[in-house]
Amino acid sequence: MNVKQPVVLKGNRDGIAVVLDKNIPFEILCGHLREKVSGAKQFFEGALTAVAFKGRALTDDEKRKMLDIIYEETTLEVSGVSDENFVSAVEVEAAEALLQETANDERAEPEKNETSISDQNVVFHHGGLRSGQSIRHSGSVVLVGDANPGSEIIAGGNVVVLGALKGMAHAGSGGDCKAFISALVLSPTQMRIAHLFIELPPEPKGPGRKPVKKPSYAYIQDGQVFIAPLLNN
């Protein structure tokens, strides 16, 4: 693993990976970690996530020291610690921090695959998004909840909303034309895939006249946008 920086914070679907340089003395590494996490302090605020240490073997004692640094510098709540993989929910603040890190990280580019997607770079967000809140991620975003009008989801990969999408959604923000947007109720204020701006057919406006709520997805084919129901019938 070629790591130029002594400490790199990386996000994956399981939580935060702290990648450590194995050639640097532990004490110096601690200093770098402190610097790194205190810089990302506000992103971590109150988030609950899992932490993995990678790139070097750590004793239990060393691990505890590193966790202490994270606790001292941030209000992050660590739900689990491991050297390898584990599963935990990723809160949006943490996810945003991860995005910043992964954006500078060439290895974290979303994979562009054919029909089946084996994109590891996914963020799950539990709970809805309110007006003014946003999720930005270099990979795909799965939102479990509603995205209210005035909210934003900007993803390098796909956008999946397990709820009503009423805000703005941009899939394939890096130019990936294969990205799609899917929601249980697809009525965004605005929708973009890659470079295409998508205008939805006008909906019956006004209260009392609700749009038909059908799970649907939007995708690009031959430079055109299609919106199709997810289920027949």
Next chain:
Amino acid sequence: MSEVFVITSGKGGVGKTTTSANIGTGLAIAGYKTVMVDADIGLRNLDVVMGLENRIVYHLIDVIDGNCRLKQALVKDKRYSNLFLLPAAQTKDKNAVNPEQMQKLCLSLREEFDYVLIDCPAGIEQGFKNAIAGADKAIVVTTPEVSAVRDADRIIGLLEAAEIRNPMLILNRIRPDMVKKGNMMSLEDVTEILSIDILGAVPDDESIVIAANTGEPCVADQNSRAGQAFRDITRRMLGEAVPLADLTDDRGLMNKLKKIFRLGGA
């Protein structure tokens, strides 16, 4: 065990000040020692709505700057002896206060009063941050308009970020006749978007305008429908389970005619 409520909305003109005045008066009528804090520095209104503008000597900034003691700045209401107002300064602006000073102020008010109500200014800038700094609960006021609901949604997000959990909603200025025709968002439409607990719905009522002009909050007016809604809201705040009233106005001309015919036919 005192509680500090902030009354906020994001959008201006939806009835924060009217709500503050009525809830404050309602709590005072119920026998609780209540203070209303006008946090809308530079654009004070609450004193006018309460009819207390000619009694103001010191204001919030005077207290914070140490020009007077807290008790000197509190204006006692003319009707209820357990109701007080801490007026805003009219000559300063929002930047004259910071959130830490507001927290300190709320702490000292908490010692004196059962309920502290903070009337928040519109917007999400400094004034909003000041107003919510010392609060432990929030009441979000909105009207059944798309723009007001959008702003309320933003405010709820900001309140949650500031760790003020479970804000309660007051839907103000509802017109049941328009809702019935499908020309106005219903209570259900609004709660579907905002998904927070509803504290009450207040009908659009002339008596509110009259009350603001005369400086007598309509919560004390037994004949006012809006007043009834605010009385219900106060009781719910005090922990009573009061069902949401049917807001349909039965005093319209057509209804009067119908009643007359019904009586005549009987």
